[in-house]
Amino acid sequence: MATVRTEKLPLQTPEDVVRVRQAVRAWSVEIGFSLVDQTKVVSAASELARNTLVHGGGGTCEMEILQAYTRRGLRLTFVDQGPGIADVEQALKDGFTSGNGLGLGLGGARRLSNEFEIRSQPGAGTQVQIVRWK
Amino acid sequence: MERIPILKMGPFLLVSIQVDMHDRLALTLQDDLTEQIVRHRARGVLIDISALEVVDSFIGRMLGNIAAMSRVLDAETVVVGMRPAVAITLVELGMSLSGVRTALNVERAMEMLQASLAVSTAIPGGEPANGHRPD
Numbered sequence: 001m002a003t004v005r006t007e008k009l010p011l012q013t014p015e016d017v018v019r020v021r022q023a024v025r026a027w028s029v030e031i032g033f034s035l036v037d038q039t040k041v042v043s044a045a046s047e048l049a050r051n052t053l054v055h056g057g058g059g060t061c062e063m064e065i066l067q068a069y070t071r072r073g074l075r076l077t078f079v080d081q082g083p084g085i086a087d088v089e090q091a092l093k094d095g096f097t098s099g100n101g102l103g104l105g106l107g108g109a110r111r112l113s114n115e116f117e118i119r120s121q122p123g124a125g126t127q128v129q130i131v132r133w134k
Numbered sequence: 135m136e137r138i139p140i141l142k143m144g145p146f147l148l149v150s151i152q153v154d155m156h157d158r159l160a161l162t163l164q165d166d167l168t169e170q171i172v173r174h175r176a177r178g179v180l181i182d183i184s185a186l187e188v189v190d191s192f193i194g195r196m197l198g199n200i201a202a203m204s205r206v207l208d209a210e211t212v213v214v215g216m217r218p219a220v221a222i223t224l225v226e227l228g229m230s231l232s233g234v235r236t237a238l239n240v241e242r243a244m245e246m247l248q249a250s251l252a253v254s255t256a257i258p259g260g261e262p263a264n265g266h267r268p269d
Contacts, residue, residue, distance in 0.1 A: 014158050039188060042187070
């Protein structure tokens with residue numbers, strides 16, 4: 001599996017979340033995702049970008065176009081150095097929220113992605129990685 | 135400050151969201167709408183989201199909040215023009231937007247708002263048919 005292209009975007013303001021959505025949309029179009037798949041990956045990115053900003057206190061989103069044989073995919077990695085998540089399993093459950101949201105962000109992003117991986121330690125930040133394949 | 139315009143048309147308020155909203159802008163719209171419902175004594179709110187390519191849980195929650203708040207303020211909300219890909223994604227995300235009335239186009243939404251206005255004004259002992267509310 002090769003990485004065709006990569007770019008890292010900052011996530012420090014609500015406007016940065018919009019910029020991440022727009023960049024993910026542009027790359028999804030370029031990869032040739034269907035309209036529904038574009039919408040799914042942009043929505044997942046929006047949820048995770050907001051988490052990075054609101055719960056992680058800001059961070060980055062790394063975008064990568066992957067090539068595996070003839071298959072192309074989009075990998076997004078959200079990283080923050082925030083407080084981390086004590087119970088990842090609980091955080092993935094629908095309806096669980098530490099803030100005043102609906103608690104659909106993490107679980108929703110997982111459902112909207114082909115691959116989902118989360119690494120978090122209390123005090124050491126959180127990294128969430130998703131992949132959508134064409 | 136950046137704002138989504140709210141238009142008044144008779145007893146209704148019309149909003150067409152044409153930009154990719156950041157979260158603060160969505161919250162401002164929510165506050166502006168509730169304030170204008172009271173100021174204009176609006177009986178209905180029509181929100182056009184046909185230009186929105188993505189409705190995530192935050193925007194979904196905003197739509198639900200607006201519908202709930204306007205109901206408490208005696209106004210109906212209808213959300214118009216959701217794209218099919220957005221509907222598929224919202225449901226997969228886990229949001230069914232229960233409590234939010236939707237219509238496929240503006241004509242249907244106006245019919246829905248006018249129908250609920252007619253029902254509420256036809257209640258015996260309710261407010262007069264000319265829509266004037268005594269102070």
